[in-house]
Amino acid sequence: MSTNVLSTSATTGFGGIVQEYLWNWENQQLRVVYETLGKGSPLLLLPSFSSVSTRLEVGELAKLLAPNFQVVAVDWPGFGESSRPSLNYRPQIYQHFLEDFVKAIFNTPITVVAAGHAATYVLQLAVKQAAFSKIVLLAPTWRGPLPTMGASQQIAGIVRELVRSPILGQALYKLNTTPSFLSFMYRRHVFTDAAKITPSFIEKKWHTTQQPGARFASAAFVTGNLDTVREQSDFLELVQSLTVPLMVVIGESSPPKSREEMNALVALPGVRSVVIPGSLGLHEEYPAVVLEGVQDFLFSR
16 A cells, blocks of 8 residues: 555646555555645545545535645545446445555544545444544435435345446436436535536536446445445444544535434534534535534634
8 A cells, every 4th residue: 555646737636735545455456546735733534425426525625624734635435536446335345445544644543524424434433443533524424315215225236236237327327417417416405505506516526427437336325335334323323432522514404314313413412513504515515614613623622
């Protein structure tokens, strides 16, 4: 495993130093791209899992944090500018990746800010070892879209295999990543201000979805194959097992089922929380409001 600085002309970043982390998984080397900005205490910034997942969704938040922290934002394996091989994407991959990445890049417990589905992976690592000193979860989720909609594991598995198939899978994936469909999904449960969902914004998101191999990790997320817990009680038990401070940021317009899960989380003793405008994409839509909501937590000893 090694890290290399990449040419910024060959990558699309948010103004930091772009590097690659070469990570081995089951005798296959994956290129993981991450970006570092600012000076100060280290802070790991993790984007959510989604069909359009990329570190750029936390780029504006990274720039706001950079005056006080050395921010590291990463493209998860299978997403963004990282390698997208046709692996059977499952929780073990991301559990091992996060543990190895944190160990390789940082030499002390760090603050971590994680969006969406990254929450459970952060919590599991925090319970397993002293990797983090503080945890901020942004609109945390633990269940993928299809399971949230009520699909059984069997149905979700059939859909996943269809999308992974060579010809039909590519066609199905393209239908579900058209600019019009992406715009619809953003309006439905990601952003709250329709004026921000511009044609150029959607075009950038669409471009992310059309990279070679993009459908494999995306299909795993959508069908629940990246769900590392299956029950709400297991998710809440992770939080109850924490020994480090935790803060949760909730979007006031979050989808009802997701909001119920977040409410159950923040009802636990010791969990700090704040409700701000936005929905599941609040970290990208309202980065300044996110920072305002968590800065006391981040700067307190």
